Amino acid sequence: MFSNVTFYPHTTLIERDFEPHKTYLLMAAQHYDTNTLPVVSATTTLFCITVPAVIWKATLYEDALICCELAVNTRILFCEKECDALAKSLASCQSVLMFVDWMDTHIYRYLDRLFSLTGGDVTIMGAGCGRTDGKNLPIMTCNAEVLNGGFIVLLSPLSSRIGSSHGSAFHNGYYIAHTENSNQIVSINGEKAFDFYTKMLKQHFHEEVNETNIFSMGLKYPLGLGSMGTEQPLRVPSGVKDGHLIVAGPMEEESTLCLMRSTPQSLLVAHSIAVEGVRGGDKELSTQSCFMIECVGRRLVLESDFSQELEAIVRELGDACHHFGILSLGEIANSADKYIEYFNESCVIGLLDAAQ
């Protein structure tokens, strides 16, 4: 997928960092000033996404940038709602990497379309991009042009492997939720969603929730979507609006929810599951790139243990592998063995261009 990956800590990129006739994906941490990106030649394409932080080896950076030069066989596209361009480009695709604005209300629509059009053995991984500092700056751009109302997708003809897990555990439920605009829970069990959530946290954990601490509380006590399988997709409450809960991800209009609990101990287990998933029983891995998508919430819950998680991943997958990644606001991981979903608080590990 990537032929060359370069890390730029606090550095301003200049024009000669980019070659003509090549395409780059820049993953910028939110405190990296993307306004300093150089004007490149007309034949160079620069896609840029902004995320809360980037990961280089086992370290997290909030003001750095990772520049990925796309391999010749990899295509990158910005797809709008109907994804017409995508449909034409999927013939020989084996791996998909997808980036979407985490506040976009059409995420399920994009996922449905992407899943529908990709082949039966394609792996899809991806992330919700965005900022946590509240600044209203572009999230996705292409040669400085702002990209809205769609998603960036990279298509590679080479296979990849993915493993993912969140580690959050079921605590109480289930409840019936009514939603609006995809990511707003209006009511739960007939009560205003925020009132219900506040009541449940007080009752079960003696925690006081308010509009200021909602995100940190939401990370510790996320909501789980009712579904079959080993782990329920999570929806982390991240804000309050008119008594509605804003969650980090899409939901159907009628959903069942449960109260989950994320502890440092439970989350730390997740990375091992993700590593096991991506290894698939192989001791030797023939890949050079390990791309990590770590939910921003994991860092906030794990605090200092988060660096241990990154170090453990690097250690367990081997130093020969090139480790890099991003902190995300929502994760996508699908190996075509079940229907595609959007996750929260997950650790997703992808071995890019790895043989099956």
Place this chain on the structure above:
Amino acid sequence: MQLNEQLLITYECVSSVGTSLDLKTMIEHFLKVFSRKTGSMASVYWQFNPQKKDFEPLCFYGKRSFSTMLVLPTEPMENYTIVYDAKSDKERLHVNVAGDWIVFLFHAKQNDVGFMKAIINSFSGKLENAIHACKNHLELLEMNENLAKKVHEEVEKNRQKDQHILQQSRLAQMGEMISMIAHQWRQPLGSISAVVAGLKLKLLLNRFDLESVEGREAHKQFTNESLHKIEEYVRFLTNTIDDFRNFFKPDKQQERISLEKLVNRTLEIIGKALEINGINVKVSVQTSNEILTYTNEMTQVILNILKNAEDVIKERNIPHAQIGITIFEKENEQYLEIEDNAGGIHEEILPHIFEPYFSTKQEKNGTGLGLYMSKIIVEDHCQGSIFATNTIFGAKFSIILKKEDA
């Protein structure tokens, strides 16, 4: 925990059933929710087509590359059957509902398909009812569409019938017009004939001494006077033709005119015929305010009523025959009343006189369309009203038209 999961997934799937009366929309939504909740990678709804006696895919959801695996049962099977495909290591769940088949595809290792079967079985009744409701709704829509088509056809037939009636009415009116022209022309033609006869007679009897200057002068004067008279009569004949020709032109635009002028214009056409038949016409005008109306069409209406009165008067040999025309204004309306003294209309036929093809004078070429057309003109074209009543002397027709500023 598993019971809990089953309940909640059942709840969400049940909620997704019956959200639309369009079968495709409803099933698409159901397949979407079911796939998201159970992990089904692809699903298809096979609908039975009774005309083709075969199943056709109505909608598909999930990975398109798996669509070829979502096949119909090749042999008879129970309504809820799981089929394992060893080659692809996938399981199909076949569900027969409302005579159609839904086929779901699962990854064999990742999913407990037996559990999914139990879930969908638990709300099969609702799913079946919802599908039947959609199908019934579609039938109803088709019936409504056919009904709408039929109504359209009938309306078209009626329109053609109306056009036919209008045409007949025009032909009838033309017949009456020719009769009226004949009346109008009889007197001037007679006069021309008399002048010519007088001229011929005087010439025959050598009443002029053409040898003398006085005789030649008298002859010249008499000839000039005769020719002048003939010229006057010819002008009258020409005017009569112009009046009728204008009358037959259809109005495209409304004109501002007083009812008095309309009545006078009509009397210019029919007045002579009435006079010849000894019918005295009295016009009483209480307002000269103008209204906005289709003048030729309204003339046709007045003419119809006057012609009917003339016919009845002649038929009943009414002595001292009279027609009274009154024009007055009340509030926002102007009234035109035409009353005769011919004894009135029989009470049993009074409610029917404005119906098409209703006539009391069939033997005398009555078409039964005159009053029907009059009603159409007054009520549909001019937004007014027309009705008939009996007075102690005869019949009275009242036309009510809105004033321009009303």
